[in-house]
Amino acid sequence: AVLLERPRVISAKVGHAWDLPENTFGAAYARFMGSRNFSPDDRPPVRFMDTDELAYVAMRAREVHDLWHTLFGLPTNLIGESALKVIEFEQMRLPMCLLSVVGGTS
Structure with missing residues (x-):
């Protein structure tokens, strides 16, 4: 269903998280993002993928x-x-996840 519907985690879709009750995951996400001045729209676009499907998965x-x-x-x-x-890595089995751990800690 995710690959068919291709939902996005962008401000237009999650901006209401600030209005959710204090003890919800959405409110915790809003606090996490707000305390760091992060925006879900800050991620750079995905490039150099062979198919639109792979580009969506990476995004x-x-x-x-x-x-x-x-x-x-x-x-x-x-x-x-x-x-x-x-x-x-455990979720997606992408080698780059483990490589970033090794490269990031050396």
Whole structure:
């Protein structure tokens, strides 16, 4: 369904998170993003993909990155980003996730 509908994590779709009750995931996401002055629209476009489907999957991985930070309570420092890359590897099996952990910590 995700590949058919191709939902996006962009301000136009998640901006209402600020209005959600305090104890919801949406409110936690809004706090995470707001406390860091992040915007879901800040991600650069995906380039150099062979198909539109692959480009969407890569874009989706970028867009949900901060949702994972929120879900797992991971900070945006080297340790938090490295931990998140291990989780992303477990989810997507993309070698670049593990390579970024090795490259980011050396």
